[in-house]
Amino acid sequence: MVRKPFIAGNWKMNMDLQSSIDLASGIAHGLGASEACEVAVCPPSVYLAAVVKAVAGNPVGVGAQNCYFERDGAFTGELSASMVSNIGCQYVILGHSERRSIFGESDADVNKKVFAALEAGLTPIVCVGELLEEREAGRTLDVIRTQFEGSLAGLSSDQMQHCVIAYEPVWAIGTGKVATPDQAEEVHASIRGLLTSSFDQATAESVRIQYGGSVKPDNASELLSQPNIDGALVGGASLKTDSFLAIVKAAN
Numbered sequence: 001m002v003r004k005p006f007i008a009g010n011w012k013m014n015m016d017l018q019s020s021i022d023l024a025s026g027i028a029h030g031l032g033a034s035e036a037c038e039v040a041v042c043p044p045s046v047y048l049a050a051v052v053k054a055v056a057g058n059p060v061g062v063g064a065q066n067c068y069f070e071r072d073g074a075f076t077g078e079l080s081a082s083m084v085s086n087i088g089c090q091y092v093i094l095g096h097s098e099r100r101s102i103f104g105e106s107d108a109d110v111n112k113k114v115f116a117a118l119e120a121g122l123t124p125i126v127c128v129g130e131l132l133e134e135r136e137a138g139r140t141l142d143v144i145r146t147q148f149e150g151s152l153a154g155l156s157s158d159q160m161q162h163c164v165i166a167y168e169p170v171w172a173i174g175t176g177k178v179a180t181p182d183q184a185e186e187v188h189a190s191i192r193g194l195l196t197s198s199f200d201q202a203t204a205e206s207v208r209i210q211y212g213g214s215v216k217p218d219n220a221s222e223l224l225s226q227p228n229i230d231g232a233l234v235g236g237a238s239l240k241t242d243s244f245l246a247i248v249k250a251a252n
């Protein structure tokens with residue numbers, strides 16, 4: 001099965017309203033009519049509606065960087081998955097390492113959010129990744145397995161096929177230290193194996209697994225040419241039209 005590459009930009013807590021609109025429009029206008037890959041931007045939540053409007057009619061999806069798992073109610077400061085969907089988003093990033101390490105999100109929290117996102121019709125981009133000390137201790141694949149099993153527990157094959165997984169080694173995020181193509185491919189192949197053993201072959205062949213962690217225009221092609229790397233979740237390099245479009249071009 002051919003998996004359509006998927007490049008998503010995680011803007012994190014950057015930009016202001018006008019620069020968000022400008023960046024989103026720049027990306028929308030810079031894309032060719034028949035991109036061979038799927039493209040999305042994930043701005044801060046207060047700019048989501050404006051960015052949805054800025055890219056309307058263009059092949060650029062919009063995603064939130066997080067959502068809460070409850071449908072509605074007394075959860076001050078939170079956004080439900082249906083709110084994110086209701087304003088025109090298609091994606092939500094869940095379990096990003098910054099959510100896990102700074103805000104204490106557990107695999108169980110991420111799992112509840114995945115179900116909420118799917119119920120709202122969103123495509124969850126579920127992040128997993130090991131810390132430097134875990135890699136150095138030779139525990140990378142164990143850590144990934146634990147996060148995978150906890151974050152994706154209880155999904156049917158059909159639900160799993162509506163998710164995207166992002167492998168983001170924590171030591172490579174925002175550090176400029178990118179995983180080598182071999183290091184990344186090893187983990188992607190093991191995630192593909194987990195998809196087969198926990199779900200089935202068809203699911204394993206259809207789920208996209210993005211790599212994230214210091215992806216830049218000059219390293220994107222080599223990473224994206226690995227057999228199990230189906231796209232990228234891009235932080236820093238997604239904040240400039242030219243560098244983000246160059247990564248999209250590498251995926252095409």
Ligand code: PEP
Nearest residue numbers: 173174212213214235236
């Ligand atoms: C990220 O935050 O998901 C990320 C991969 O960041 P960067 O590309 O800046 O390492």
